Amino acid sequence: MSILVVENLTKSFGGLKALNAVSFEVKEGEVFGIIGPNGSGKTTLINCITGFLKVNSGKVFYRGKDITGLPPHKIALMGITRTFQIMRPYYSLPAFKNLIVPLWSKRATKLGGWRGGGKHGDRDTVAVDILEEIGFERDSKVPYKPASVLPTGYLKRLELARCLALRPDVIFCDEIFSGLSVSEIAGLLPLIEKLKIEGVTLIMVEHRLKELFKVADRVMALQFGEKIAEGDYKDVIEHPKVKEAYLGSEEV
């Protein structure tokens, strides 16, 4: 069953069509990859679906419900969260206090954070639990350090942790692998597998195709705001239009 249906989504900035009638469906529990060269509209697509940008036309359905044009916090409360490509932690707060914000939201107070913790005001312990799960060593000082002193690898994890604390059904990951070393990515991959097993739907925008290949069930390719291919990873990568988008056409 499709958890998320996007129909003919169009968004233009002035004369530039950032998205042109993009349609796709995401099944519940799958990892759906979105690839495309720079400026192809991947992040704009996420912004439109999660309510950070108003769309010009087209519809977004979540579990059969029309969520087009809802404010971002309402969409987040339904269980669709996102990470940001440029990390947006709360720099003045310690790392684990960053998770207090999603844990404080109506969704987490009703359902509990990830795995149901944090309903009874024990938010600090739940926050540290989530951080440990995602690779912050509990006994070290790292979870208690201010976010402003953490290195990029930890901040990327913190972005993901903030999503998890909301107990999401769908997570949009906006290039969480970018800027990470190979070993750091290797540390994140099992986590994504684990989320998949727990039934979380992941939609990953990526440039790192090799790593995406390891986790993605299906992939969609965008260029200049238009969908050029969709399907299995191999099919998409071999698709002539995708090759052309990344490498240029043969006859010059």
Added chain:
Amino acid sequence: MQNKRRERIDRGIKVRTDGLYAISSFKEIMYLVFPRLLLIGGFLLLPIVLELAPYWKRVINILCVYAIIAISFDFLANFVGLVCLGGGLFVGVGGYFSAILNSYLKIPIFFSIPLSALLGGIFCTLLFLPCLKLRGVYFAIVTLMYPLLFTRIIEALNILGGTNGITGLDSFPNQHIENYLIILILLIILFGLRRLVNEDIGLVMRAVKDNDQSVKASGINVTYIKSIAVFIASFIGCLSGAYLAHLYMWAGLSLFSLDFSILPIAAVTVGGGGSIVGAVVGSLILVPLSEFLRFFGTFRIVIYSLILVLFLVLKSEGIMIYLTRKYHQFERWVDV
């Protein structure tokens, strides 16, 4: 040449007093409690010490009023990220509400002050609601405009006493109540807000200041959080305005004056932003200073500005931030 660098190390006692161990010995308890006791005790003793100088006892009242407005500014600017220049609006609205309740509707003084703080808080929040989406300097400009707007409206329509203001407000029963009421209000607001910003809702407010986009992505309505914060700030601002109106037994256009918007900002700058108590320390310096400088007549504003500039250049972080660091850490020079 050998390069040297200053290294800051936490005092051992600071590390020990971080957790539950703080209560393990008298020395450690005192380390935590002493600065707070100094402030509370100092404020409570102030009216008794100044018994010999009645004029300065009145300065205490003004000082506390300015300190409260400065706290409200510091709270909004450094914990929620709204730079609000509407101190004059809070004082004016609070003062006029209190005057209407007390002088027109004959509600006794000790009910009219809290009631006008509540009504004024709601009123100011409703006024700010449309501009909560603005950020930074744009929000500041709108909030600066409101007190000017109300002055003109009252002048032009000649309502609420017009340029003469509303007279005949009840005064406080005696000077001790006058002093201690505002000192207690100040201390409660000070320690209450310090508690609030470390509670979960306070953390959410600080998160809004750091990055409102990711607060939205966490399923929290940013406008709702901001309006709660504005209500808290305008409530305490209106409280001090209502007190001031009863102190003067009069509510007039000068309650909307820009002094109430500008001086608290100077106090926060001098005292140190983002610590709340810095606002109080800043007012403790600036308000008596401005009284002292009355000897210089019109020249006083020059000296006053000069001192402010010196503070900004030499200790731009603010006195309270500097003192806190000195209290918790020691410094030494190490080779690089």
